[in-house]
Amino acid sequence: MVTRLSALVLALSLLAGGLEARAAEEKTERFITVASTTSTENSGLFDHLLPLFTTASGIAVRVVAVGTGQAIALARNGDADLLFVHHKPSEEAFVADGFGVERFDVMYNDFVLVGPSGDPAGAGGLAEAPAALARIAAAEALFASRGDDSGTHKTELGLWRAAGVDAAAASGTWYRETGSGMGATLNAASAMDAYALTDRATWLKFANKGDLEVLVEGDRRLFNQYGIILVSAAKHPHVKSADGEAFIEWLISPAGQAAIAAYRIEGAPAFFANARMAGG
Amino acid sequence: MIEFGQAFAAAFHLIASLDAGLVEIVALSLRISLSAVALAALVGLPLGAAVALYRFPGRLAVAALLNAFMGLPPVVVGLIVYLLLSRSGPLGVLGLLFTPGAMIVAQWLLVTPIVAALALQTVADLHTEYDEQLRSLGATPGRALWTLLWDGRLSLVTAVLAGFGRASAEVGAVMIVGGNINHVTRVMTTAIALETSKGDLALALGLGLILICLALAINFTAMAVRDLARVRHA
Numbered sequence: 001m002v003t004r005l006s007a008l009v010l011a012l013s014l015l016a017g018g019l020e021a022r023a024a025e026e027k028t029e030r031f032i033t034v035a036s037t038t039s040t041e042n043s044g045l046f047d048h049l050l051p052l053f054t055t056a057s058g059i060a061v062r063v064v065a066v067g068t069g070q071a072i073a074l075a076r077n078g079d080a081d082l083l084f085v086h087h088k089p090s091e092e093a094f095v096a097d098g099f100g101v102e103r104f105d106v107m108y109n110d111f112v113l114v115g116p117s118g119d120p121a122g123a124g125g126l127a128e129a130p131a132a133l134a135r136i137a138a139a140e141a142l143f144a145s146r147g148d149d150s151g152t153h154k155t156e157l158g159l160w161r162a163a164g165v166d167a168a169a170a171s172g173t174w175y176r177e178t179g180s181g182m183g184a185t186l187n188a189a190s191a192m193d194a195y196a197l198t199d200r201a202t203w204l205k206f207a208n209k210g211d212l213e214v215l216v217e218g219d220r221r222l223f224n225q226y227g228i229i230l231v232s233a234a235k236h237p238h239v240k241s242a243d244g245e246a247f248i249e250w251l252i253s254p255a256g257q258a259a260i261a262a263y264r265i266e267g268a269p270a271f272f273a274n275a276r277m278a279g280g
Numbered sequence: 281m282i283e284f285g286q287a288f289a290a291a292f293h294l295i296a297s298l299d300a301g302l303v304e305i306v307a308l309s310l311r312i313s314l315s316a317v318a319l320a321a322l323v324g325l326p327l328g329a330a331v332a333l334y335r336f337p338g339r340l341a342v343a344a345l346l347n348a349f350m351g352l353p354p355v356v357v358g359l360i361v362y363l364l365l366s367r368s369g370p371l372g373v374l375g376l377l378f379t380p381g382a383m384i385v386a387q388w389l390l391v392t393p394i395v396a397a398l399a400l401q402t403v404a405d406l407h408t409e410y411d412e413q414l415r416s417l418g419a420t421p422g423r424a425l426w427t428l429l430w431d432g433r434l435s436l437v438t439a440v441l442a443g444f445g446r447a448s449a450e451v452g453a454v455m456i457v458g459g460n461i462n463h464v465t466r467v468m469t470t471a472i473a474l475e476t477s478k479g480d481l482a483l484a485l486g487l488g489l490i491l492i493c494l495a496l497a498i499n500f501t502a503m504a505v506r507d508l509a510r511v512r513h514a
Contacts, residue, residue, distance in 0.1 A: 062464055065460070181477050183476070236367055
């Protein structure tokens with residue numbers, strides 16, 4: 001059954017490939033594919049950054065923006081040349097399992113806890129994020145969670161653990177798992193007047209804030225580090241190692257780091273470049 | 281409910297300024313969906329007619345399968361095509377994933393059962409009507425197949441249009457196998473999903489309005505061609 005379906009898809013693929021041949025002739029460009037997160041895409045950073053790299057190198061960058069969990073799965077299957085996400089433990093496991101060559105710090109920003117301006121749980125202004133979450137749980141105020149195994153979701157789960165709250169047990173009541181991207185979750189939070197954890201860049205760029213505002217920020221637990229990894233050619237020989245390395249080198253070079261630092265959303269810096277510069 | 285007014289304004293602005301990004305996305309959407317529907321018609325019309333005319337064991341099961349697959353969830357089809365075209369999958373060597381070709385394959389899988397099932401119904405009805413004539417002419421099922429497909433071509437336009445509606449409206453499959461890559465695989469529906477996730481609901485709805493207008497234009501054209509053919513035929 002599977003082989004027959006494969007054969008059918010193969011035949012169609014060749015046909016579709018033929019149709020694409022003309023289009024491909026128009027676009028015989030050098031490109032690399034980057035599996036990344038919705039936060040980098042939605043924040044507008046890539047629109048600012050990638051043209052600069054393409055101009056400098058002649059290499060186009062194709063970004064597939066999904067949650068960190070799905071991005072790692074794509075890279076594991078060899079469907080991307082680079083992995084550019086924000087959950088260090090998962091990234092280190094990716095390298096340790098032999099799927100990635102080496103992990104490089106690129107930049108950071110931070111997560112913020114947003115919620116309705118009325119703040120029914122009284123979580124606003126607390127210095128400690130877990131304490132704020134504990135208040136939300138105690139008040140059983142609505143909380144919109146990504147629930148999608150993304151980097152933001154993993155960070156959020158860590159904060160619940162630190163707060164000593166079993167949020168999963170409340171799933172479906174005051175704890176709402178949207179199972180979707182950051183923007184969709186913020187749309188849901190905005191519609192429900194719920195609390196939510198979001199990265200700052202997506203929040204700054206988000207256009208449908210409604211009654212939501214930032215209530216908790218600045219806790220060191222809300223630190224959000226982004227790293228980039230070249231997918232291992234030992235696992236997937238088709239990976240464009242040279243062009244992928246060029247992208248990493250540019251990102252962590254003074255030019256790339258300056259380009260990241262220069263990106264602002266409504267005057268506010270969205271990401272802070274923090275690669276350890278080569279030889280520095 | 282300010283969004284609706286803003287959506288119309290956004291849609292109008294995009295069209296009036298012939299926004300380069302919009303033109304690119306619309307062109308790609310049409311290229312992908314029309315290719316998928318053309319391929320689906322190529323396979324689905326003869327397939328539906330054959331199931332209607334030939335008697336073979338399991339025929340009813342095939343007919344039921346075609347009908348059931350009219351409602352294939354796009355996201356499941358996307359997942360299956362992803363697993364087949366992934367570098368770790370059986371067809372990974374083709375390198376088709378995250379290209380328009382992969383999106384055509386996914387939409388073709390979605391549309392073919394629709395075209396086939398509707399063609400089956402049309403041809404079966406025609407066959408009941410012309411059974412005696414065909415038999416007196418001594419037509420084999422093979423001859424009858426093409427005769428009836430040609431005879432039912434005006435009704436079959438509707439089958440193909442239904443397929444096009446499905447292809448141009450779905451987002452689940454093309455999102456997974458295309459990846460919504462800017463300038464490469466971003467189409468109308470994935471662009472709408474992206475703008476929604478950015479919270480720019482007015483722009484998302486504006487793009488939606490343009491998509492609906494496109495579907496209307498294509499349906500009007502097809503119906504006009506059909507009516508013209510009917511008038512000339514009569």
